[in-house]
Every structure is written in structure tokens, then in C-alpha cells.
Amino acid sequence: MRLSKTFIPTLKEIPSDAVIPSHQLMLRAGLMRQLTAGVYAYLPLGYKAMLKAIQILREEMDAIGGQEFHLPALNPESLWIKTKRRHIPNLILSIKERDLVLAPTHEEVVGWIAAMHIQSYKDLPQIWYQIQTKFRNEPRPRSGVLRGRQFIMKDSYSLDASWEGLDERYEAHAEAYRRIFRRSGLDFFVVGASSGAMGGSGSQEFMVDSESGEDTVARCKQCSYAANLEVATSGLAGIGRVPENNPVKEFPTPNVRTIDELATFLKTTDERLAKSVVYRHADTPLLILLVGNDQLNESKLSAALGEGAVRPIDAGELKSLTGADGGSIGPIGLKGFRIIADKRLENANGLISGANRNDHHVRNIDLQRDVHLDGYHDLRTVLPGEPCPTCGAPLIVANAIEIGHIFKLGTKYSEALNATFLDESGQSQPIVMGSYGIGVERIIACHIEQSHDEHGIIWNKVLAPFAVHIVAASMNNKETVLVANQTYRALSDAGIEVLFDDRASVTAGFKFKDADLLGMPLQVIVGERGLKEKKIEIKRRATGERTMVPADGVVNAVRSMLSE
RNA sequence: CGGGGCGUGGCGCAGCCUGGCUAGCGCGCUUGGUUCGGGACCAAGAGGCCGCGAGUUCGAAUCUCGCCGCCCCGACCA
Numbered sequence: 001m002r003l004s005k006t007f008i009p010t011l012k013e014i015p016s017d018a019v020i021p022s023h024q025l026m027l028r029a030g031l032m033r034q035l036t037a038g039v040y041a042y043l044p045l046g047y048k049a050m051l052k053a054i055q056i057l058r059e060e061m062d063a064i065g066g067q068e069f070h071l072p073a074l075n076p077e078s079l080w081i082k083t084k085r086r087h088i089p090n091l092i093l094s095i096k097e098r099d100l101v102l103a104p105t106h107e108e109v110v111g112w113i114a115a116m117h118i119q120s121y122k123d124l125p126q127i128w129y130q131i132q133t134k135f136r137n138e139p140r141p142r143s144g145v146l147r148g149r150q151f152i153m154k155d156s157y158s159l160d161a162s163w164e165g166l167d168e169r170y171e172a173h174a175e176a177y178r179r180i181f182r183r184s185g186l187d188f189f190v191v192g193a194s195s196g197a198m199g200g201s202g203s204q205e206f207m208v209d210s211e212s213g214e215d216t217v218a219r220c221k222q223c224s225y226a227a228n229l230e231v232a233t234s235g236l237a238g239i240g241r242v243p244e245n246n247p248v249k250e251f252p253t254p255n256v257r258t259i260d261e262l263a264t265f266l267k268t269t270d271e272r273l274a275k276s277v278v279y280r281h282a283d284t285p286l287l288i289l290l291v292g293n294d295q296l297n298e299s300k301l302s303a304a305l306g307e308g309a310v311r312p313i314d315a316g317e318l319k320s321l322t323g324a325d326g327g328s329i330g331p332i333g334l335k336g337f338r339i340i341a342d343k344r345l346e347n348a349n350g351l352i353s354g355a356n357r358n359d360h361h362v363r364n365i366d367l368q369r370d371v372h373l374d375g376y377h378d379l380r381t382v383l384p385g386e387p388c389p390t391c392g393a394p395l396i397v398a399n400a401i402e403i404g405h406i407f408k409l410g411t412k413y414s415e416a417l418n419a420t421f422l423d424e425s426g427q428s429q430p431i432v433m434g435s436y437g438i439g440v441e442r443i444i445a446c447h448i449e450q451s452h453d454e455h456g457i458i459w460n461k462v463l464a465p466f467a468v469h470i471v472a473a474s475m476n477n478k479e480t481v482l483v484a485n486q487t488y489r490a491l492s493d494a495g496i497e498v499l500f501d502d503r504a505s506v507t508a509g510f511k512f513k514d515a516d517l518l519g520m521p522l523q524v525i526v527g528e529r530g531l532k533e534k535k536i537e538i539k540r541r542a543t544g545e546r547t548m549v550p551a552d553g554v555v556n557a558v559r560s561m562l563s564e
Numbered sequence: 565c566g567g568g569g570c571g572u573g574g575c576g577c578a579g580c581c582u583g584g585c586u587a588g589c590g591c592g593c594u595u596g597g598u599u600c601g602g603g604a605c606c607a608a609g610a611g612g613c614c615g616c617g618a619g620u621u622c623g624a625a626u627c628u629c630g631c632c633g634c635c636c637c638g639a640c641c642a
Contacts, residue, residue: 012591012603013576017635037634090640105642139565139640147641195642214641407642435642474600509602516602527601537601 001466002488003501008045010514020212022448023144025457029518031444038141038149045518046444048465050152053184053443054131056462057154060180064172066127066156071109073133074100079108083416093137093149102135107409107435110157111417114431121161121423124431125169129156131440143212145441146401152441158434161421163410166432170202170408173436177206177404184443185460187450188403191217194230194299195407206404206438208446213399218382222393230299233378234386234395238343239271239291242350246364248332253361257327259293262361266352274345274353274365276329278318281338282308285321287331289341289353289367294380304340304377322356330354331371332362339371342379401449403442409433451542457519458542466499467562469520471511473527475504484526487536487554491524494555496562516541522561524554 008030017034018024026032031046042050058068077099080086085108086101094101103109110128118124131154138149145151158169174190181188188208195203205228207217218232219225227233256262263270270292277288277296286305290296302310315326321336322329330353331339345351349366367373384397411430414420420428444463451458461467468491472484488500499520501511508527515523525537535548538557549557 009574011575016570016576019636034634085642088642091642107642136641140638142636405642437642471601476600507600507602507604509600509604512602514603525601529601 001499003499004503006499007043008518009043010517018144020143020146020449021452022146022212022445025448025452025517026144026445029457032145038138038147040145040148040150040441045465049444049459049463050440052463052465053440054152054154056180056183057131057438057440060176060183061127061129061154061156064127064176066129069128069130071103071106071130071132073103073135075103075109077101079112079417083108083111083413090137090139093135104134104136105153105435105437106130106134106155107157107413107433108417110159111413111419111433114159114414115417115419118159118419118421118431121421121429124159124161124421125165126159127156127169127172128159129154129436143214145445146212147214148441151439154438154440156436158436159419160432160434161423161429163432166408166410166434170406170434173406173434174204177406177436177438180438181206181403181443183462184447185451185462186403186443186446189219189226189400191219191400192227192231193405194228194303201410202408204406205402206406207400208403208450209398210401210446210449211399212449213401215400215402216397217400218384218395218397220388220391220393220395223388223391225388225390225395229382229397230297231303232382232395233389234382235389235392236344236386238346239348241348242272245349245366245369248362248364248366248370250355250357250360250362252359254359256359256361262352263292272348272350272352274330274341274348274351276331276354278313278326278329278337279310280313280317281305281310285313285317285337287329287334287337287339288379289331289339289345290380291342291344294342294344295383296379297381300377300379300381304379324354324356324358328354328358328360329356330362330365331367331373332356332365338374340374340379341367341376343376344380346376401442401446402439403446404436404438406436407434409435452519455513456517459519459521461521461562464520465518466497466520468496468498468522468524468558469515469518470498470500470524470526471508471515472500472502473508473511473525473529475502477528479531480526480528483531483536483551487524487526487551490555491558494559496555496558522558524558 010030011028014024015027018027030043032040032042035041080101091104092101134153135150141148160166160169186208188206191205191207193203193205216229218227218229253265256265259270259273259275262273273292275290279286318326333356347368351365352361352363353365355362385394388395411432414430414433419431421431423429447463448457470488472480474480488498491498519541521541523539530537534551536551536554538547
């Protein structure tokens with residue numbers, strides 16, 4: 001492409017709305033423009049990069065037997081009512097004129113097609129995928145393209161006759177995803193994840209380490225343990241039992257509200273202080289006991305409780321149910337509450353907790369003896385430095401960007417949509433489904449986050465919109481123009497994608513700055529300086545290293561540099 | 565949804581507190597000329613319902629109220 005005829009609006013200054021590097025550079029390099037919050041227009045250069053990523057996705061999905069679909073973005077609302085997903089908060093955008101919604105994902109449509117046409121176990125397995133625009137009612141779009149209301153997803157769906165089959169498809173996807181991200185040149189890692197409200201039995205996320213990430217993950221420095229903080233566990237031991245076991249006893253604790261205040265008041269560590277957190281689950285009041293200042297992890301809580309909305313109880317409700325305010329609540333003498341406890345409290349005794357009477361606590365609580373517990377669950381949030389559950393080394397906790405997520409969905413959607421097949425014994429069975437997503441824009445943005453400098457983007461050769469950026473230093477010098485044109489033709493004829501800065505209106509310095517900003521892997525610089533010796537300069541964007549090559553040897557030189 | 569910030573030619577900003585004459589600067593854009601290897605120079609130009617609406621006032625970019633939009637932090641995140 002000749003830059004003089006190409007629409008690549010570069011920006012010298014940083015747009016004030018952009019905060020993170022990928023967002024700034026995607027705007028400055030003319031890859032995209034924002035239309036409204038969370039919605040971006042991709043300009044030719046940005047779209048070209050996305051097509052590169054999409055090509056990799058296609059190849060790797062096809063390689064595991066995936067078949068590409070093009071599915072409707074407009075869905076009847078009724079389809080989503082069937083799967084009970086119509087009214088999930090912040091999920092679906094709808095249109096005003098019809099009972100249609102904009103699809104945020106496509107389990108429903110896939111299930112609908114499967115219900116219609118998958119009849120026998122002989123029709124299974126299937127892997128169906130699509131690379132399309134999806135919509136989400138995102139409450140707060142942010143970080144450029146990393147979190148939008150409209151985005152392009154590669155989503156695939158596996159259909160199987162058995163859970164074993166699902167495991168196979170799931171593994172095939174996990175492997176394909178590793179290849180995809182490796183080929184894209186991303187430095188990524190895989191974490192165990194929450195399947196959240198998607199339902200299902202297993203889930204992993206593909207993550208890129210980044211301060212700008214919106215997910216938080218715990219990782220072990222020593223071994224391969226890594227998990228989203230929503231599900232991460234640590235090897236922290238339970239607090240166990242103490243020898244003396246006296247009867248429970250209430251005692252006054254004036255003006256003590258928090259665990260820290262209680263610890264100070266009693267001049268003790270917080271180990272044997274049991275914190276009470278009060279929630280409602282499907283309208284049942286729920287008391288959750290945690291060790292000391294351990295932080296309740298709501299994702300774990302939801303997962304432990306299963307179906308039904310979970311929310312913190314409000315102060316008024318609490319007072320009327322218990323007669324006390326938050327900070328004075330405990331398991332002893334509490335009526336009408338379901339009580340669960342964190343695993344670290346398993347069978348513990350000698351505990352101190354609220355007395356359900358303001359300014360009073362109870363000591364010597366023995367969970368075995370004194371409390372009717374509805375079970376122990378892992379409910380606490382892991383903190384940095386805690387021992388890895390696998391090897392014991394300290395865990396680190398850091399932000400990350402989710403670039404892919406794979407789910408074992410099971411039969412939740414097939415049952416809701418009546419997508420069944422007849423098994424070998426003629427029994428009707430729900431199809432066992434999996435779902436696997438990759439954010440296309442995030443591949444691009446993450447690559448830029450990981451590969452840029454103060455001058456601009458540094459594309460790798462896989463995602464780069466063009467492999468080579470020719471700079472004709474001056475368009476007023478006849479020989480420069482001649483050789484630059486010859487070089488452009490020769491590289492193009494060799495099948496190399498070339499962007500040729502043939503603009504006569506800007507100076508050489510301007511072109512160099514633009515070339516660094518756009519960041520193609522190789523810059524081929526044609527100018528009088530080199531041509532005096534019949535030579536052309538090749539600059540590697542990544543290292544800045546410059547090589548002089550004979551004018552007629554450029555194609556070979558470029559080829560060999562690109563094949564490194 | 566809570567908290568904070570911002571909205572002024574295409575982009576980045578000043579002016580607003582303390583109301584006043586023709587709304588200013590840098591970049592970009594147009595025309596002409598000179599330049600031509602790290603975002604050139606000179607000259608002449610074009611381009612603004614100062615986010616929208618109401619109000620206060622002789623007079624509003626500036627003060628008041630309402631609304632809209634965008635960004636950041638939080639909540640949320642299938």
C-alpha cells in the first residue's frame with residue numbers, strides 16, 4: 001500500500017481520554033477511533049491487524065475440527081427467557097422497537113440449532129465456532145478496547161454425547177488456545193477460574209499479566225499453580241482446637257465493633273476471633289463465620305450456595321432479626337439463620353464471637369459443641385504471601401487481562417432448550433456442551449501492551465498489519481524515488497506485505513517518526529545517503545539495529561530477516 | 565449505581581475563580597514560496613450555537629439550576 005493513498009490518521013499528541021499504553025497507541029497509530037463509550041470503529045490498519053489474529057484463530061479452530069458459523073446478533077428475547085438469562089444484570093442490550101435482544105454470546109442460538117438437527121449420538125461430537133461481534137450491557141466500559149459494549153469474539157461450542165467426550169473437546173480447546181496465544185506472540189498463563197453464573201463444572205482462563213488487567217490472579221512463584229482470585233486457595237492451615245474447653249460465657253465489650261478493635265481490647269491476636277458476616281441467600285438469612293480478619297470471597301460464597309441470589313443483609317434487617325448491630329453478631333443464640341463457616345474454622349473451639357447483643361461478645365465457643373453448622377466451605381480470599389496449596393511457596397497476587405476462557409457447561413443449556421439426542425440404547429439424553437471464548441481485540445491490545453516503547457507500537461511479524469514499512473527519505477530526489485518504487489514492487493512481487501511511505505508532502509524526520517509509531521517489524525529506508533553506495537538501509541523496529549544492504553539484494557535480506 | 569474530573573475550531577489546551585469590547589495559544593488543515601535523514605521555515609488564509617436547555621444580569625464561555633456526553637476510582641463483570 002502506498003501511504004500517500006492510504007487512510008492512516010496518526011496523532012502526534014496523546015488523546016486525553018486514553019490512559020493505558022495500548023489505548024493511546026491504538027488511537028495514535030490510527031488503528032481505531034472511539035464512537036461512544038465502549039464502542040470503537042476499526043480503521044483499515046487496525047482491522048488488518050485484527051484479521052491477522054482472526055486468521056490464526058480460524059486455522060487453529062479448523063485444526064481441531066471446528067466448523068465456522070455465522071450466527072445472528074439479533075435474537076428473539078424469548079430464547080433468552082427460556083435459559084433464564086434474559087434478566088441477568090448488566091448482560092443484555094435490547095432494542096426498543098421489537099422484542100429482540102443483541103446477543104452477548106451464542107449458547108442459546110447454538111442450542112436452538114442443535115435442538116433442531118442433532119438427533120442421534122451418531123451426530124456427535126461437534127465443534128461449532130464463530131468470529132463475530134457481540135454486545136454487552138457493560139456498566140462501565142474502560143481501558144480502551146479491553147472492556148467494551150461491542151466487541152469481536154471467537155466463540156466456540158462443543159456438543160458431546162458424554163461428559164468424557166466433553167473432557168476431550170475441552171482439552172482440545174485448551175491445547176488450541178495455547179497454540180493460538182503462542183503464535184500470537186503473547187506472554188500468557190492459564191489459571192483455574194470460576195464458571196460463575198455460566199454454570200458448569202470446570203473452567204480455565206488464559207491470562208496476560210498486566211497492571212491494567214481487571215482480573216486478579218494468585219500465582220505461585222515456584223510451581224505452576226495459578227488461579228483467579230475468585231477461586232484461588234492457599235495452604236494456610238486451619239486454626240484447630242485448643243486444650244481447655246470451658247462453657248460459653250458472655251462478657252461485655254463496650255464500643256467494640258471490628259475484629260481489630262476486639263483484638264486490641266482483648267490484647268490478643270485475631271486467630272481465635274470468629275468474624276460473622278451476614279448475607280441473604282434466596283431470602284434465607286445466612287451467617288458466615290470466618291477466621292479473624294479473613295476476607296469473605298463472594299464468588300466462593302455463591303459457588304458454595306448454588307442457585308439463588310446472594311446479597312449482604314442490610315443494617316435494618318439485621319437489627320430486626322438479631323436485636324444487634326453488625327459487629328456484635330455471632331452464632332450463639334442466633335435464631336432463624338443458616339450458619340456456614342470457612343474451612344479454616346473446621347471443628348475449632350475456644351472461639352470468641354459476637355453475642356447478638358450490642359457491646360457484648362461470647363468466649364469459649366466450640367463449633368462442634370455449641371453451634372448447629374450447615375457445613376464448612378472454602379470461603380476466604382487468598383492474600384499475597386500465603387503458602388501455595390500445591391508446593392507451599394509464597395503466592396503472589398497480581399492483575400491480569402483475560403484473553404480467553406473455556407467452560408465445561410454440561411447440560412444446563414441443552415436442557416433448557418430441549419437439545420437432546422438418542423443414545424445407543426435409544427434413551428433421550430441432553431447434549432453435553434462446552435463453550436470457549438477468545439476476545440479478538442484483546443489479543444491486539446495485549447500484544448501492544450506487551451510490545452511497545454516510547455516511540456510507538458512494536459508489532460511482531462505475526463500480527464503486524466504489514467511486514468515492511470518502506471520510507472522514501474525524499475520524494476524530490478529522482479534516484480530515491482526510482483529505487484524506492486523498484487523496492488516496493490520487488491517486495492510486493494515477492495509476496496511480502498509492504499507499506500510504502502511515498503508521501504511527498506512530509507519530511508524524512510516526519511516519516512521516521514510515523515514509521516516508529518506504526519511499528520512494522522522492518523523499516524526499509526531508501527535515501528540519498530545509502531544510494532551513494534547503491535545501498536539501502538533496513539532497520540529492525542524492535543531493536544533499532546540498522547543494516548545496509550545492496551539495493552538489488554533487499555528482497556533476500558528482508559526475507560531472511562522475516563524468517564528468523 | 566456511589567465518588568471525583570472534564571466538555572471551548574480536527575487534536576492538545578488557556579480563558580471561567582473576580583461577567584464586559586473582535587474568544588486565544590500550540591499542533592493539524594488550505595494557498596504560495598523556501599526546505600528535504602528524526603515530527604522544517606516564512607507569508608497569507610479557512611475553520612467556533614464555548615455540550616444542550618432554562619434562569620440571573622444592561623451584558624454570560626465565565627454566575628445559578630436541570631439535562632446530556634466522556635474519562636478516572638469504586639461497585640459490577642457470563
